[in-house]
Amino acid sequence: MEQNKKELSRILAKFKGKEKALQYYLAGFADGESSFSVAIIKHPTLALGWMINPCFQVYQHEKHREILEVFKFVFNEGSIYRKSGVHPVLNYSINSMRGIREKVIPFFEKHPLIVKEETFKTFCAIVEAMERKEHLTIQGFKKVVDMAYAMNQQGKGRKHSKEEIFATLPKT
Amino acid sequence: MEQNKKELSRILAKFKGKEKALQYYLAGFADGESSFSVAIIKHPTLALGWMINPCFQVYQHEKHREILEVFKFVFNEGSIYRKSGVHPVLNYSINSMRGIREKVIPFFEKHPLIVKEETFKTFCAIVEAMERKEHLTIQGFKKVVDMAYAMNQQGKGRKHSKEEIFATLPKT
Numbered sequence: 001m002e003q004n005k006k007e008l009s010r011i012l013a014k015f016k017g018k019e020k021a022l023q024y025y026l027a028g029f030a031d032g033e034s035s036f037s038v039a040i041i042k043h044p045t046l047a048l049g050w051m052i053n054p055c056f057q058v059y060q061h062e063k064h065r066e067i068l069e070v071f072k073f074v075f076n077e078g079s080i081y082r083k084s085g086v087h088p089v090l091n092y093s094i095n096s097m098r099g100i101r102e103k104v105i106p107f108f109e110k111h112p113l114i115v116k117e118e119t120f121k122t123f124c125a126i127v128e129a130m131e132r133k134e135h136l137t138i139q140g141f142k143k144v145v146d147m148a149y150a151m152n153q154q155g156k157g158r159k160h161s162k163e164e165i166f167a168t169l170p171k172t
Numbered sequence: 173m174e175q176n177k178k179e180l181s182r183i184l185a186k187f188k189g190k191e192k193a194l195q196y197y198l199a200g201f202a203d204g205e206s207s208f209s210v211a212i213i214k215h216p217t218l219a220l221g222w223m224i225n226p227c228f229q230v231y232q233h234e235k236h237r238e239i240l241e242v243f244k245f246v247f248n249e250g251s252i253y254r255k256s257g258v259h260p261v262l263n264y265s266i267n268s269m270r271g272i273r274e275k276v277i278p279f280f281e282k283h284p285l286i287v288k289e290e291t292f293k294t295f296c297a298i299v300e301a302m303e304r305k306e307h308l309t310i311q312g313f314k315k316v317v318d319m320a321y322a323m324n325q326q327g328k329g330r331k332h333s334k335e336e337i338f339a340t341l342p343k344t
Binding site for chain 2: 031033060064066114
């Protein structure tokens with residue numbers, strides 16, 4: 001813990017007076033090593049039976065925890081935890097709607113992405129639709145799920161297919 | 173080809189007036205998605221029988237060639253080619269000593285790395301030793317190979333072990 005703080009201070013000192021440079025560096029790093037994703041999770045007590053969960057994550061091997069500490073410091077939000085699985089990978093994530101709306105989206109609007117530009121646009125469109133509460137209607141929910149599944153490899157690796165999810169919705 | 177140029181122009185336009193920001197962005201991207209490596213390649217016509225080949229590379233799925241085009245434009249050096257293998261991955265690389273000395277090293281000295289900081293230091297030390305022609309003596313060659321093998325996972329994935337290489341050297 002003490003070591004993490006020391007390492008963070010060392011890095012911040014290196015970028016002292018160049019805080020903007022550090023922010024653009026982080027945008028570039030995130031463009032390669034992060035993900036913007038929207039999980040669709042079964043949640044029986046919600047009206048439509050599913051929770052929509054936008055999330056920003058950065059991954060790194062545990063031996064370079066320092067870079068995740070820098071993200072956490074600059075965003076002043078989110079948490080770092082070890083991913084389950086055999087690989088010693090750490091995960092920095094922000095998944096609260098407030099954190100995403102107030103920290104993640106403004107950051108990447110200001111410091112543009114190149115590779116993930118389109119994914120980020122879709123991510124923002126989903127968050128905006130959710131803020132307008134569109135996802136609480138069947139039609140809006142389907143629209144959001146469609147966008148979410150279009151983001152990362154067309155839903156590859158998802159637990160449920162779109163058809164499975166849509167089949168559970170109340171009939172209109 | 174035309175499409176690549178158009179896409180590159182679009183990205184450069186996005187960063188117009190913010191060229192420094194783009195450079196820091198690229199440093200961050202490279203910190204996640206590039207490698208600094210030093211290949212040791214059998215080369216029977218060289219005095220010690222081995223060639224030392226420092227190389228800077230950035231990888232990307234072919235559907236995001238644009239980011240490699242940005243690197244190539246900013247460094248004004250190097251080339252993009254498809255990696256052999258099943259995955260559709262492109263590789264942007266600079267492997268001439270001149271390119272590394274005049275483009276790669278000054279760039280990352282100016283725009284610091286966080287995750288690859290130590291690897292880059294070792295990479296620079298190797299290039300400097302080679303410029304002093306230290307690698308042309310047996311002792312200097314061994315020092316450079318030691319450093320090279322310490323860089324990326326202690327020589328994991330290398331074709332030859334250090335012991336194999338050292339065993340072929342002329343006896344002193």
